[in-house]
Amino acid sequence: MPEFDAKAFLKTLSSHPGVYRMYDSADALLYVGKAKNLKNRVSSYFRSTGLSLKTKALVEQIARIEFTITSSEIEALLLEQTQIKRHRPPFNILMRDDKSYPYIFLSAGDYPQIEYSRGKKRKSGQYFGPYPNANAVKETLNLLQKVFRLRQCDDNFFSHRSRPCLQHQIERCSAPCVDLVSKQVYQDDVERAVLFLKGRSVELLAELQEKMDQAAEKLDFELAARFRDQLIQLRKVQEQQYVYGEQGDADLFALVSRPGGFAISVLFVRAGRVLGSRHYFPSDLLSDNEADTLQNFINQFYLGSGTREVPAEVITNLTLVEPDTLAEALKELYGKKVALNSQVRSHRSRWLQMAVTNAEQSLISHLARKGTMDSRFKALREALGLEERPERLECFDISHSSGEATVASCVVLGPDGPIKSEYRKFNIEGITAGDDYAAMRQALIRRYKRLASGEGKKPDILVLDGGKGQLKQARAVFNELAITDVILLAVSKGTTRKQGFETLYLETNDQIIDLDSDSKALHVIEQVRDEAHRFAIVSHRQRRDNTRRTSRFESIPGIGPKRRQAILRHFGGQKEALDASIQELAKVPGISAALAEQIYFHLHPEQ
Structure with a gap:
């Protein structure tokens, strides 16, 4: 041809x-x-x-x-x-999971059955979902069994029972098959289960609290205890769920990228309750524009099947290229109006942040898998012209606040990923404040002086976060220690200071390595550099707080002694407060949702 x-x-x-x-x-x-x-x-x-x-x-x-x-x-x-x-053309972004989504099905009748459902909705009754995966459905069904004791057996089994089954004996079913529960009581439990599945937990908890009080007033302590147990179970779930009491159905799409790949996470929210998420790592990326890539993915997500459950709103972390076109296509295909938004506030903003966080974490895990890391280390061997694949990379970085509490970090990376048990931090003393070269020299000597006597593990490549000056310091230290078989590599930010445009100096200042921005060898260098930077910042802040003999809570803007005391009293201590999420912080009296978010990110600057 x-x-x-x-x-x-x-x-x-x-x-x-x-x-x-x-x-x-x-x-x-x-x-x-x-x-x-x-x-x-x-x-x-x-x-x-x-x-x-x-x-x-x-x-x-x-x-x-x-x-x-x-x-x-x-x-x-x-x-x-x-x-x-x-x-399914090879150069299109292809989604690998075409299975239908699972639902919870509640049948009609006097004693409805609740069960797992997947596929077409053929039965008469109510469907709740979709859920992101089968485990989410099973966990919810397990909770409903414990709290409301609704039957899960099919109609044939139900109609032929003469005595209670094992589910009743383990208190997972109220045994309506043998009339151990009245029709009215069972229907009440069904209505409460529906409230829970629709995300109306606040309304449900208020109703159960009222029912418990009424039963106690009538001295029906057995019934009051049952409502109490339901309250306890549901409050535990409410603490674990990302729930603010607002209503709304939405799918949230977040695309994040790092050197070597990108991830798209989809967060499913129904009736104000987060049901879970799914993560995708499309192998084909044609567009140079991330917003265009996300647009193409969402197009296929909904329009490629025509059988998805489309919510009232689709929220994205990037502004789509053609939102109006997609909205009209969804209306034509599904017969309903769908709002497409990227600028959201309040609880929807927090949902979107959760989707972004999920995407970031899933991408980190994806890139750290052995196969990915192995291919990066092989690419690094080829890029540097080495005879064998390097097995151990170490990287140093310096962190301080205007020279105060200087800390040097050392992280270790191997073909299987980060080796965190061998991370080290060095508190730098006796140097001129802000002298990063002297700090690097001190850290390198303390780290590698044992190698001269044959002790410790030797890196194949030492990566330095800095330019020619840091490389010169490292070469001087290794010459003093008579260490000759470690490759030295310095990473300097380019003129644009953007990732993928760094300048790499190998061994001598005049030997520059030029790698493409999509090079796997560059990606592994960036990965170990970024990890060293993160670890250095965390270590520095810990040292600074200890030096000042103050807790991180004392430096939070807008938080005075009373609010600080309220936080510590609510959680019982600093460690518990540090482990608290934004939503848990917002439950402290006097702490608004906005202030809780400010507190959280002040306490967790690395996130």
């Missing part, structure tokens, strides 16, 4: 909205995309500069392009997702 003539093709391409399909020389579909203007969008693939590596790889394989003109951009969006789902 002759080489694809992009210039001639683009001359004839329409400027109407539509869908384009790219094929290789074997006539295999490579990529499906949609465009408001076909000519402009397809032309962007063949520009001479600014293309990502994956886009370049796609363009190199194109043998022909087909297109379908549509009457509107919305129609193009729907057609694009239909074709992606049908053909």
Whole structure:
């Protein structure tokens, strides 16, 4: 097949909205995309500069392009997702999990059954969800069994019982099958379970409290004890849930990226209650724009299946490129209006922050997996021209506040990830305040003087967070200690000070290593550098607080002695208060939600 003539093709391409399909020389579909203007969008693939590596790889394989003109951009969006789902092209962002979401089903009738459900909603009754996974459903069902004792057996089993089953004996069912509970009492329990499943926990707790008081006044202590037990169980759940008492259904999408990959987390909120989250690590990233990538993912998430449970609101941590188009497509496909927002406040802002935090943590775990780290260490060997793969990286960083309480950190990274048991911190003394070079020299001598006598573990590569000056200090120390078989590498921030644009100095100041921003070798260097920076800041703040003989609570803006005392009294001590979440801090008398957030991030600056 002759080489694809992009210039001639683009001359004839329409400027109407539509869908384009790219094929290789074997006539295999490579990529499906949609465009408001076909000519402009397809032309962007063949520009001479600014293309990502994956886009370049796609363009190199194109043998022909087909297109379908549509009457509107919305129609193009729907057609694009239909074709992606049908053909699953290798260069499109593909979601690997097409299973339907699980629900909790409550049947109709005098004695409703509650059970796990997945798939089409064929039965007559109420469905609650969707839940992010089967474990979330099972945990909720287990709680409902303990608190409300609703039956889980099917109708055939229920109608043929002559005596209570094991579920009743272990107090997980009130045994309506043999009339051990009245119809009215059972229906009351069903109504309370529905309140819980709808997220109306505040209303439910108030009702149970009232019922308990009424039963106690009537001296029906057995019934009062039952309501008391339900209250205790539900309060425990309420403490564990991210609940503020507000209503609302929303899906929250957060995209975060780090050197080597990106993650998208979806947080599911129904009736004001967070049900859980799912995390995705799409392997194909064509767009150079993160907002565009998130837009494409959400398009496929909802439009690629047409069977999702779509909430009233979709919230994102990035402003979508075409929110109006997606909103109209969702309305056309699902028959309901969906609000798309990225700027939110109050409880929705806290939900979004939770989604971002989940995405960040899931990405950290994903990148730290053995396979990922192993490939990075192999790439580092090739980039530095080493005969063998390095097995141990150590990195130093210096932290202080205008020269006060200077601390040097040392972190260790291996092919399996961080080796935190071997992290070390050094309190620097006897130097001129703010002299980072002297601080680095002291830390290096204290760390490696044992190597001269054959003790301790020797790193294959020593990474220094700094430029030529820090590299010079390290080389002088290693010469003094007669250590010659450790590779020295300094990392200096580039002129833009952005990640991916660092300057690397190897061994001597005039030997500069130039790595692409998407290089796995650069990613592992950035990873160990960032970890050393984080550990240095935490260690410095701990030392500064100890030196001043004050707790971190005493330096929180807006917190005086009374509020500080209220916090410590509420949690019982500083350690417990430090472990508290934003939501738990907001429960302290006199602490608002906004102030709780301020306190939390002051106490946890590394987050």
